[in-house]
Amino acid sequence: MTEPAEVETTGRFLVLLQEDAVEEGLAELGAIAGFNPNTGEIGSDTLQVFPELGVAVVSGDPNLLGELNGAADRPGPVQIVEPERVVHVFAAPAEEEPEAAADESVLTWGLQAVGADVSTATGKGVKIAVLDTGFEQNHPDFAGRTITTKSFITGEDVQDGHGHGTHCIGTSSGPRKPATPPGYGIAYEAEIFAGKVLSNAGSGSDGGILAGIDWAVANGCAIISMSLGADVPAGTPYSQIYETVAQRAMAKGTLIIAAAGNASTRPARIAPVGHPARCPSIIAVAAIDVNRAIASFSSGSADRIGQIDVCAPGVDVYSSFKLPQKYSRLRGTSMATPHVAGVAVLIAERTGARGFELWARLAGTALRLPLPSTDIGTGLVQAP
Numbered sequence: 001m002t003e004p005a006e007v008e009t010t011g012r013f014l015v016l017l018q019e020d021a022v023e024e025g026l027a028e029l030g031a032i033a034g035f036n037p038n039t040g041e042i043g044s045d046t047l048q049v050f051p052e053l054g055v056a057v058v059s060g061d062p063n064l065l066g067e068l069n070g071a072a073d074r075p076g077p078v079q080i081v082e083p084e085r086v087v088h089v090f091a092a093p094a095e096e097e098p099e100a101a102a103d104e105s106v107l108t109w110g111l112q113a114v115g116a117d118v119s120t121a122t123g124k125g126v127k128i129a130v131l132d133t134g135f136e137q138n139h140p141d142f143a144g145r146t147i148t149t150k151s152f153i154t155g156e157d158v159q160d161g162h163g164h165g166t167h168c169i170g171t172s173s174g175p176r177k178p179a180t181p182p183g184y185g186i187a188y189e190a191e192i193f194a195g196k197v198l199s200n201a202g203s204g205s206d207g208g209i210l211a212g213i214d215w216a217v218a219n220g221c222a223i224i225s226m227s228l229g230a231d232v233p234a235g236t237p238y239s240q241i242y243e244t245v246a247q248r249a250m251a252k253g254t255l256i257i258a259a260a261g262n263a264s265t266r267p268a269r270i271a272p273v274g275h276p277a278r279c280p281s282i283i284a285v286a287a288i289d290v291n292r293a294i295a296s297f298s299s300g301s302a303d304r305i306g307q308i309d310v311c312a313p314g315v316d317v318y319s320s321f322k323l324p325q326k327y328s329r330l331r332g333t334s335m336a337t338p339h340v341a342g343v344a345v346l347i348a349e350r351t352g353a354r355g356f357e358l359w360a361r362l363a364g365t366a367l368r369l370p371l372p373s374t375d376i377g378t379g380l381v382q383a384p
Helices: 022-033 064-072 109-113 164-173 206-218 240-251 333-351 355-364
Strands: 009-017 048-050 055-058 078-089 127-132 147-151 191-196 203-205 223-226 255-259 283-288 310-313 317-320 327-330
Touching (some): 022 078, 055 206, 164 317, 164 333, 191 206, 203 206, 240 355, 255 355, 310 333, 317 333, 333 355
Parallel strands (some): 127 223, 147 191, 255 283
Antiparallel strands (some): 009 055, 009 078, 078 203, 317 327
């Protein structure tokens, strides 16, 4: 596998506004981009504003970027401008990896590895947002659960036509005692917020993800789980806008957890952590297998910018899936991320911790493994 040549972009721009001057920032955007505050129009395109985060997404004339950057270079409410990226589900390649037999007659090996099988925490009273391809709303294992849904993909409702989102929701907060074992959910009494930020084809953009983050923060979600992103070449700077968004979200009690990426071909090549997990204020998750070895595809701390924070089970992971298939076994840092998010929910319930304190407890109680920190961070997350 070769390095990605460049990050795919949409032609729109992300604009970070000064947190205490969002209205002034919008006024300045209006002056630059011809935004009409009465109609919400910029020429033929719309301006999206995410008030909880102080971020806007704008589109229009390609020359707009230069004008916006000019505003960002001088003191004022427009602080940073970046191109909007295209993002995807982080799908791992399909080659087989050696597996040891695991007893999954009651619970999945992943739940056992993170200690969820011996924890008495349930996630009750804690809100978790999973931003992905949506949710299979007719899945029988979730009958009776409180699930709040919203789609941020134009022309598609939250119904999961892909399966990836339903799988991640299942691991983070699905049932322990489904009609057909094994149980596969960590925070099985958490309040689920399912945000569709990726299409049924598995793709989306920064604007959709930021809209989902804004929605989750506004709804008081303690944890946001994001098994998505974009691979980047080594040395690529992290997104300053996502970094600021993560800091602002954490200050409001919302911790963002994201997949590191599946671009490695170990042992030959270790790929750098992808976007947006490479941001310092977003927890970057690596994947291990049932033998507690690093997964061959798991991206790592291959440059000085993106760092792995923790690891979790990400190979041969059994969870819920779209109907009629109902269940599936998948692999990827995408599968490791909801394990971490589910454990974070349990810690939040047990300790009341939120934001950075929750991060510190999650990382500080991880099980140290005989693997490099550049591969697994502080170790394998553990339920309280």
